[in-house]
């Protein structure tokens with residue numbers, strides 16, 4: 565089962581979240597019908613979206629109820645844009661756009677995203693101005709650039725690991741990640757110890773993926789330090805869009821526009837980018853919406 569486990573070192577100065585997420589990445593791959601690139605030099609869209617979904621969840625694991633994370637990564641290579649919404653209840657949705665042709669020349673010293681921009685939006689329920697942090701992508705590897713983002717933009721010394729592993733047939737075999745962060749007040753000694761443990765485990769994220777229990781990874785990060793589990797939550801790929809929501813959005817277009825849709829298209833088809841679901845609004849449903857709008861206006 566996909567889940568995150570959030571914990572804190574006994575002294576209270578180091579926090580970590582570990583995630584396993586194979587099932588939800590399978591779900592994302594299926595919904596978006598993501599295939600492996602035919603050109604072998606192109607990075608895998610499944611891996612790029614999968615890592616981004618895990619990254620969004622890692623960030624949202626530190627949100628309070630009513631907050632949410634929107635992660636946007638814009639690359640200059642084959643991977644064009646990924647957008648992920650993650651909530652502290654463990655639900656996540658997202659999609660990836662890749663460039664079909666005319667891919668700019670690849671810099672082999674950089675990761676799959678090449679160069680670009682990474683943004684994190686922290687939205688709070690009822691707050692008009694969200695917190696937006698943006699940094700340039702310097703390594704092209706999401707985990708490394710997200711670590712850089714946390715330090716640069718939010719002044720949080722942290723380490724991020726992300727992994728999506730494939731079996732020989734190209735199916736997702738395992739997936740997971742971790743976020744370790746130092747809480748203000750941590751001693752230099754504590755920071756050094758955690759850094760040492762993370763450096764020791766270069767392939768930490770790959771490791772976690774192999775263990776379906778994230779606690780194993782946490783044990784490796786904290787080594788001989790005692791830690792307390794704060795939270796454990798099942799995770800899922802889920803989109804909040806529903807037909808009711810589409811109807812509300814259509815209402816905003818106004819009666820004239822809706823009448824045009826009725827006469828020209830005999831209905832409306834609305835595609836949700838986040839989950840690739842197609843909502844079909846029939847002619848009579850449009851008529852109903854117009855009537856509702858009419859009743860409101862009177």
Ligand SMILES: [Zn+2]
Nearest residue numbers: 803805836839
């Ligand atoms: Zn959707």
